[in-house]
Amino acid sequence: MDNKVANLINEQINKELYSAYLYLDFANYYAAVGLDGFENWYRIQAQEERDHAMLFYQYLQNNSEPVVFASVDKPDWTRGDNMTPLIKGLEHEKYVTSLINTIYAAAYEARDFRTMQVLDWFVKEQGEEEKNASDLITKMELFGSDAKGLYMLNSELKARVYAAPSLVL
């Protein structure tokens, strides 16, 4: 595999694990304020990010590329109100989309069609991630300022169940 592409994918493992760590801290925040549905939503979100890390890990393994783990950064956000993680979450997903696009551009440059095919799934996934994050902000804006509305929204988010990624390597 092209060196630059392999290095970027290796770095992406760390970025996905960081995403999991960030979202686990969002879950941690919501647990502390008693919003167990929001906690559930972000716990599942963290699990999905670990899945993404494992997919990149497996992809490098499948291609006999070395995997080198770096330290995972401390979650970079400051607690505010119940909207803060949602805003930070959307911002973070947009950043991850830019990372995926950078890897895609490198794979395209290297004519690495195999990697491009794997990344196609991630491009689509990022579209969904941004939409989910953005929808959550909209719902919070609409219903979150009233106690009953917040209760209903929390109940809705509590019903989310984990689903394994549809990409199989």
Ligand SMILES: [Fe+2]
């Ligand atoms: Fe991810």
Ligand SMILES: [Fe+2]
């Ligand atoms: Fe994500």
